[in-house]
Amino acid sequence: MIRIRDYYLSYSTTLDFRTTLPFSQSPFQLHHRQSVLALGSCFAEHIGQRLIDRKFGLTLNPFGILYNPASILGSLRLLEAGRPVERGELFQHQDLWHHFSFHSRFSHPDAPTALEQMNASITEVHRNWEAIDRLILTWGTAYAYRHLGQDEIVANCHKLPGETFERFRLKGESIVETYTEFLSRLKKDKPGLQVLISVSPVRHLRDGLVDNQRSKAVLLLAAETLSQELDFVHYFPAYELVLDDLRDYRFYDRDLAHPNSVAVDYVWDYFRRACFSPEAQAIDARIDPVLRAARHRPFHTDTAAFRKFCTQQLEKIAELEAQFPFIDLSKEKQHFLNG
Template sequence: INGRLFSSADTIREARRMILTFGTAWVYRLKSSGKIVSNCHKLPEKMFDRNILTVGEIVTEWKSLLLSLWEQNPELKILFTVSPIRHWKDGAHGNQLSKATLLLAIDALQKEFPEHTAYFPAYEIMMDELRDYRFYADDMLHPSPAAIEYIWERFTGSMLSPDSLSIIKEWKDIQKAINHKPFQPESEAYKRFISQTLLKMERLNEKFPYFDMTNEVEMIKKKF
């Protein structure tokens, strides 16, 4: 566990981009202390008060956290998003109040730190562009695969560099090859297919040496 924690800390210190997705402004407070907690132990509801945070509370908390992050890593850029998933247990109105609170808090943080923050409108795309039923899962709360793909394409098209887009395009083809299940795994044709896939991976790694494919290379070599 300690190894993983140190690894995460090192990653944050070395990262150049971080995406933060806000989901809900509703929180649980432990009655005995007033502290905001996660009821991960499924304790009785009577032990908690449930309320919605104010814009000011969210901004104050996150301003302190962001300043701490930038002390460790001054080059870190933050991209905020608001989750498009509806929290229907709060009711339609409660969900909207929550999302509006998050949007206002993010807007305030962006104004406070304009050089270090940006915003991607995943929530707005879902609400304003993807209104048809086919863009929702059966529960009518979560985005469908079609909606996820649409939002992903909007994200990559506006946020990623040409090099990153090139990696994604080439990697999709390689990933399909890795996941391919042949009818005749012992055939010469399949062995050629594996060799061609490894060659594609080598070429991709030559173009983008920072793109680590070590695990995938080992995985596909085992298919020989």
């Protein structure tokens, strides 16, 4: 795949006053029989959920949404070790029990329940750790928060008072050093490991326009250095596709910070063409009609025509299951059986 700096040099200018990012096939290839782990910002949720919907074996954000590279790396280390969260690591705030490494969706009014949810997520990934050979990491911001009392970077502040934390910007050199050490060691245990890093196009407007751009610049340069120094680490240009290729507020939500569904579709299409293996693309084309049929919501389900439609889909599913036994279409099968 083209290096980051080359994106800014090899563009085409057209009469409609738009610069289009040239397509490039990625060395990072996905197929349905791999075990994939995706961590990162809310933009990673969009792409990761689509991979799950397309029946890839992907685990998405087992700690919830993460934003800065240090917290993402800390989560990877916890998953590798499989160390359970202890009761003393939780804290109560605004009637909920929280953990600094987990997103608030894991928080709960009952401490044992919160602990159970967090440890179940760690255990599930750690149990499959040896099989994971694809990592998709999406960095959102270079700004991080250090808890002053515990002197450690947190993944989520959980609305604690601002004076509880020190806000600072991670240094690119530190990101490269820590990731190089971890990923190089991981590669020795997983010879087939491939890593894809992207920078989220979500704009962190609370940082201010200038600081947001500086933050993204740190991430972009760190990603480039890693992809240059480690041949199994690759860069995906999600940031450039939205900020440079689309480059228009029409492609943002009302908050002017998050890309809208049209922009996500555009990035997804590029990702699919760049990162799906030929086998994955062929399988995706085969299962797509069944997936679209399962999303269809008919007005009348008590007709012979609809029953015939369901029978036809079940026949297609049976054929696909026989040909691709590693594809899980049980949800779709149950949908048409209930129809």
